[in-house]
Amino acid sequence: MIAKILSYALYGLNGIPVEVEVDVNNGLPAFDIVGLGDAAVKESKERVRSAIKNSGRILPAKKITSNFAPAFIKKSGSSFDLALAVGVLCATGQLVLSGLKSVFLGELSLDGGLRKAAGILPILIAAINDGYTSFVIPKENEKEASFVSGADIYAAENLTQVIDHLSGLKPLEKITPAPRELADNPKRYDSDMAFVKGQAVAKRALEVAVSGGHNILFVGAPGTGKTMLAKCIPSIMPDMTFEEAVETTKIYSVAGLLDEKAGIINLRPFRSPHHTATSVALTGGGATLRPGEISLAHNGVLFLDEMPEYSRQTLEALRQPLEDGVISVSRATGTVKYPANFILCGSMNPCPCGNYGSADKECTCTPSSIAKYRAKISGPLLDRIDIKIDVDEVKYSELTDNCKAETSEQIRQRVNRTRKIQAERFKNDDITANADMKEKHILKYCALDGECEKILKNAYENLHLSPRARSRIIKVARTIADMDLYDAILPKHLLEAINYRNG
Numbered sequence: 001m002i003a004k005i006l007s008y009a010l011y012g013l014n015g016i017p018v019e020v021e022v023d024v025n026n027g028l029p030a031f032d033i034v035g036l037g038d039a040a041v042k043e044s045k046e047r048v049r050s051a052i053k054n055s056g057r058i059l060p061a062k063k064i065t066s067n068f069a070p071a072f073i074k075k076s077g078s079s080f081d082l083a084l085a086v087g088v089l090c091a092t093g094q095l096v097l098s099g100l101k102s103v104f105l106g107e108l109s110l111d112g113g114l115r116k117a118a119g120i121l122p123i124l125i126a127a128i129n130d131g132y133t134s135f136v137i138p139k140e141n142e143k144e145a146s147f148v149s150g151a152d153i154y155a156a157e158n159l160t161q162v163i164d165h166l167s168g169l170k171p172l173e174k175i176t177p178a179p180r181e182l183a184d185n186p187k188r189y190d191s192d193m194a195f196v197k198g199q200a201v202a203k204r205a206l207e208v209a210v211s212g213g214h215n216i217l218f219v220g221a222p223g224t225g226k227t228m229l230a231k232c233i234p235s236i237m238p239d240m241t242f243e244e245a246v247e248t249t250k251i252y253s254v255a256g257l258l259d260e261k262a263g264i265i266n267l268r269p270f271r272s273p274h275h276t277a278t279s280v281a282l283t284g285g286g287a288t289l290r291p292g293e294i295s296l297a298h299n300g301v302l303f304l305d306e307m308p309e310y311s312r313q314t315l316e317a318l319r320q321p322l323e324d325g326v327i328s329v330s331r332a333t334g335t336v337k338y339p340a341n342f343i344l345c346g347s348m349n350p351c352p353c354g355n356y357g358s359a360d361k362e363c364t365c366t367p368s369s370i371a372k373y374r375a376k377i378s379g380p381l382l383d384r385i386d387i388k389i390d391v392d393e394v395k396y397s398e399l400t401d402n403c404k405a406e407t408s409e410q411i412r413q414r415v416n417r418t419r420k421i422q423a424e425r426f427k428n429d430d431i432t433a434n435a436d437m438k439e440k441h442i443l444k445y446c447a448l449d450g451e452c453e454k455i456l457k458n459a460y461e462n463l464h465l466s467p468r469a470r471s472r473i474i475k476v477a478r479t480i481a482d483m484d485l486y487d488a489i490l491p492k493h494l495l496e497a498i499n500y501r502n503g
Contacts, residue, residue, distance in 0.1 A: 003090035007083035012336030015126030022087035027063035035068030143263030212479030213433035220391030235408035269300030
């Protein structure tokens with residue numbers, strides 16, 4: 001007897017339907033799995049064997065063959081266990097399926113329990129787009145699945161509940177869809193802009209960067225507050241839209257990093273990998289083509305502290321995603337694309353000892369060592385950084401000043417206001433922030449008058465800027481104008497943007 005049960009494979013952020021075929025015949029007892037599965041798929045027969053027996057069912061001493069179709073697609077992971085178990089029960093006559101065809105997802109434990117499966121959210125979205133409307137998933141994925149609408153989704157704790165549900169003895173309750181509005185997150189950040197003493201220029205530049213989604217680099221001596229400023233970024237980031245939250249959650253779900261209690265990422269990510277991180281850790285890859293740090297920072301911030309300490313190869317891997325907003329991960333097992341639209345925030349010292357340009361400390365570095373240190377960040381990568389700020393040393397009087405500084409919440413309110421202006425401007429385009437503008441958007445939304453064109457021409461010629469740098473200056477100027485609530489870019493906005501570019 002042959003049974004055919006539907007499941008889904010995950011390939012990047014896309015779901016691919018997989019039909020689990022189970023054939024039970026007379027012959028020497030065996031349990032074989034074919035269909036180009038990895039080790040986890042091959043081992044599922046042992047989990048299914050024990051789960052069926054410990055759920056009070058019988059695994060007959062017959063020849064059982066299972067095929068995961070289509071056979072030319074590589075399958076990985078343990079989320080096919082439930083579909084395989086249901087297929088075996090149907091093929092042996094212990095379970096009869098009728099009515100709507102369901103998709104089964106989940107890993108089985110030896111006692112028949114259902115464990116959390118990675119990538120449930122992108123799989124559900126893909127399957128619904130393919131026309132499927134009924135799903136059975138593990139209970140641990142219930143919260144995550146509640147943010148998907150347009151389908152009947154049932155969550156079970158074990159195989160016995162699934163059998164009772166399919167046989168009609170005790171149907172499972174449908175998961176109640178969550179509202180499409182993000183709940184307020186009560187999280188409070190350890191870092192706040194009010195705690196940063198002095199550094200008025202750096203604070204302003206940081207607000208501009210976050211308001212428009214621009215990349216920023218802090219350059220300054222050790223201890224001047226570069227890292228502290230960067231760690232304040234999460235506290236001033238704009239609120240996420242529901243669509244952004246779902247897109248980010250899909251990435252974390254695939255990576256297996258999603259908190260099952262929250263079910264969704266409603267705070268913009270802030271990723272800060274160690275400088276020993278490899279290019280694969282940054283871009284993604286491995287045997288299962290997992291997303292890397294730049295994809296985990298999607299819709300958020302990637303902070304690289306002491307950028308020259310990262311390997312040249314690792315830094316150069318940032319160039320393409322910074323330009324395109326996506327990363328294409330190619331390995332021998334295939335090629336997948338992950339979104340990677342993030343704000344790059346970097347910090348570095350002006351020289352190896354950190355004292356170059358200091359009025360109080362002597363720099364002990366040679367000109368060649370300074371040149372070698374700065375050359376670790378290539379010109380093409382620097383050209384993709386919109387704002388470069390020299391973080392000056394803080395005077396003692398500024399440290400002891402008790403004047404109340406602006407809090408992160410006050411700045412965040414202004415950032416939200418600026419982002420709303422951009423959202424309204426780009427509502428008919430495929431972008432959400434000024435930093436994402438292409439040339440067609442710049443021509444449409446960033447018209448410059450004669451005086452502004454003259455200023456930009458002088459900067460272009462005197463500072464030896466590239467065409468890319470010119471475009472990025474205009475984008476930053478557009479953001480500054482939005483912050484000042486101006487429809488047109490004025491000379492003062494352009495001059496400030498040029499100043500940030502020149503450092």
